[in-house]
Each structure stands twice: as C-alpha cells, then as structure tokens.
C-alpha cells in the first residue's frame with residue numbers, strides 16, 4: 001500500500017470508529033446495550049492485537065524523533081503519550097504469540113483477548129511448551145466458549161495435566177521469598193512471594209482476621225452512634241500497639257496472588273461495599289489488613305498459632321489422589337486424569353483455583369479430611385426444614401460445590417466474605433440442603449434480602 005492509500009484507510013477507519021460516539025447510550029434498550037458492548041469489546045481486541053503486532057515489528061524500525069534516533073515504537077509511544085510499560089508488555093506478548101500461529105490468528109481476529117494470551121503465556125515453560133503448541137486450536141475454542149473464570153481454571157488444569165510430575169510447582173515453591181526493608185525512620189516495608197498453598201493460607205488468615213477487625217470497628221461505631229456520651233463504650237482492642245518507634249507501616253505487596261490464575265481477587269473485589277479504602281471506624285481495609293498481619297504474627301509468636309478452622313480448603317477427587325500417590329511410588333504408572341469439568345478429575349482450592357496434585361497430596365499428611373460424595377448430594381447432606389441456618393459442614397459443601405463463588409454474576413469476593421444463602425428462601429418453604437444452598441457475599445446477600 002502506498003502512502004496515500006494508508007492515509008485514506010486510516011482516516012476512514014477513524015471516522016467510522018468516531019461514529020460509535022453517535023450512539024445515544026442513555027436511550028439504548030437493554031438488549032442493544034449488550035450487543036453494542038459486545039461489538040465494542042471485539043473491536044477493542046482487534047485493534048489491540050494490531051497495535052501489539054505493530055509495536056513489536058516497529059521496534060526494529062529506526063526513525064528520528066526530538067533529534068534522537070529511536071525505534072518507531074518509541075517515537076509513536078512518546079508522541080501519543082501512551083503508557084511505556086503497557087507498550088512493552090504488548091510487545092513482549094506479540095513476540096511470544098509469534099511462536100503460536102493459531103493463537104496469533106485468533107488474537108488478530110478478536111476471538112481472544114490479550115488477557116487470554118497473557119494467561120496462556122504464564123503457563124508456558126519448557127515442560128508445557130509442546131502441549132501448548134499442539135493444542136492451540138482447542139485452547140482458542142475454550143477461550144471463546146467459556147467465561148473468564150472458567151477459562152483461567154481450564155488453562156490451570158491444562159498446565160497441570162501436561163506436567164504430571166509437578167515440575168512447575170516445584171520450581172515455583174523454590175522461588176518463595178520474603179524481604180523486609182527497614183527505613184531510616186524505623187518504618188518497615190516488605191515484599192513476599194509464596195507457593196500456592198502457603199499463599200492461600202496467608203491470604204485467608206489475613207482476610208479472616210481482617211473481617212474480625214471490621215466487625216469490631218462496626219460494633220464500636222454502632223455503640224458510639226447509639227450513645228455518644230457513654231464513656232464506657234467498648235474501646236478498640238489495641239494491646240500495646242503503636243508505642244514508641246518502629247511502628248511498621250507494612251507496605252507488603254503480596255505478589256503471591258498475582259502469580260496464579262486467580263490473580264489478586266482478595267484485593268480487587270471492587271464490586272462490593274467492602275472495597276479497599278472503605279473507611280469503617282476510622283480504619284481503611286488496607287489498614288485493617290496491616291493490623292491483622294501484625295496481630296497474627298504477635299499472637300503466633302506468643303502462643304504458637306492455633307487456627308480456629310482450616311485456613312486452606314483443597315478439593316481433590318479420590319481417583320486423582322490415588323493416581324497421584326501411585327505415580328509418586330512408581331513413575332511408570334499413569335498420571336491422574338485432571339479435568340476441571342469432571343468431579344472425578346478435580347484438584348483445586350475451594351475457590352476453583354487449580355492446584356497441582358503432587359502439591360495437594362503432600363498436604364495430605366497435615367490435612368483434615370472431609371469426604372463429600374457428589375453423586376448423591378441430597379441424600380446424605382440435608383437437614384430438611386429443621387434448621388434455618390447452614391451448619392459449618394454443610395456450608396463447606398455448598399461452597400465446594402459452587403467453587404466458592406458468590407452467585408452474583410461477576411462477583412469475585414474472596415472466600416472469607418461468603419455466606420450461605422437459601423436459593424428458595426427458608427420462609428417460603430425452601431429447605432436447608434445442599435441443592436438449595438448457594439454462596440453469596442455479604443453485600444449481595446443483603447442486596448437480595450432488601451430486594452425480596
């Protein structure tokens with residue numbers, strides 16, 4: 001294409017895209033809103049793919065900008081004010097995708113997004129490479145057919161299936177680290193990186209403790225609101241904290257969660273009222289997390305930590321467990337048949353994040369086992385109409401069945417926020433059993449109660 005044709009193409013494209021702004025968003029029917037949004041998402045993906053490919057290629061094209069020789073990509077990024085870091089990410093992703101022709105093509109067609117590619121790239125390593133190359137087309141189809149959560153889970157299982165001895169999990173466990181930096185004013189910041197099981201344990205311990213502190217804050221707030229003159233209103237439990245120097249301003253960025261497919265759902269459950277930054281009783285969520293962190297370490301140091309309930313729930317099918325143990329004893333025996341969509345192929349955390357079976361089996365030595373028979377959930381696990389609330393064991397089964405996902409679409413509340421709700425309300429004859437139970441986060445449970 002010559003220069004004139006390119007200019008013409010670009011200006012007609014821009015004016016067509018501009019026409020999207022002519023859509024009167026405020027007066028679209030709900031159905032039209034969905035179809036316009038879907039079309040725009042697809043457009044966005046296609047332009048992103050072109051942009052990433054261009055940035056990758058143009059990086060080796062030299063031009064002059066501001067009197068300096070630089071790459072065409074750098075010149076364009078500089079002129080447009082684009083984020084340098086995200087441009088570099090785009091380039092790396094496009095370079096990676098070059099080695100997977102089917103994935104690249106689907107990316108270009110807008111069938112899969114850069115986020116899909118990024119998830120696949122994260123499981124690419126010497127152990128899984130051949131399988132990724134071989135199953136590109138199948139992975140594209142899964143990306144198209146599944147919603148986000150289900151796709152990331154599918155990819156996790158895919159990676160574990162093609163790494164039967166858990167080489168990746170071993171490498172990841174070896175990468176664990178924690179660094180603390182003490183600053184001149186005595187404050188301390190830290191970073192840590194943990195394997196999946198210990199990462200979940202830390203996340204859940206912090207989240208449960210945070211919830212407890214939130215409850216304390218809210219109780220205190222209520223008491224203050226009720227009677228402002230009451231000098232005996234409970235004072236927040238603050239044993240010898242914050243005295244003298246060395247008050248840790250823990251800016252610990254837990255990047256443990258950012259490594260797995262369920263990246264950081266604890267920190268970005270943004271759709272609910274419990275968002276980070278919400279102030280309750282004077283403390284932000286992230287301050288409560290910091291307080292919880294210190295409190296847990298202090299009490300652990302003093303008494304030896306005794307967890308009131310399991311911090312990590314692993315769901316592993318009996319056949320996966322048996323096959324894994326057999327293979328550990330004899331490397332020639334068959335690898336377990338991992339399958340995210342089959343109860344008998346499951347090996348994951350309660351929230352559906354895939355876990356490698358060799359890691360899960362290693363946890364068996366210190367685990368408490370609860371047997372759940374899924375083929376007959378209503379026969380064994382029901383309390384009928386006798387009990388209104390779900391007892392802990394039943395609630396655990398409901399969570400496991402729903403992969404600890406709030407039933408509200410797109411809600412990614414962490415496990416610690418979930419309550420067990422009657423699908424058909426108890427006061428309208430709904431029984432307390434597994435079939436009629438669903439997890440709902442506090443906010444969505446209240447919203448449902450308010451709407452009823």
Ligand SMILES: [Zn+2]
Pocket residue numbers: 272406407408411412413440441442443444
């Ligand atoms: Zn929710």
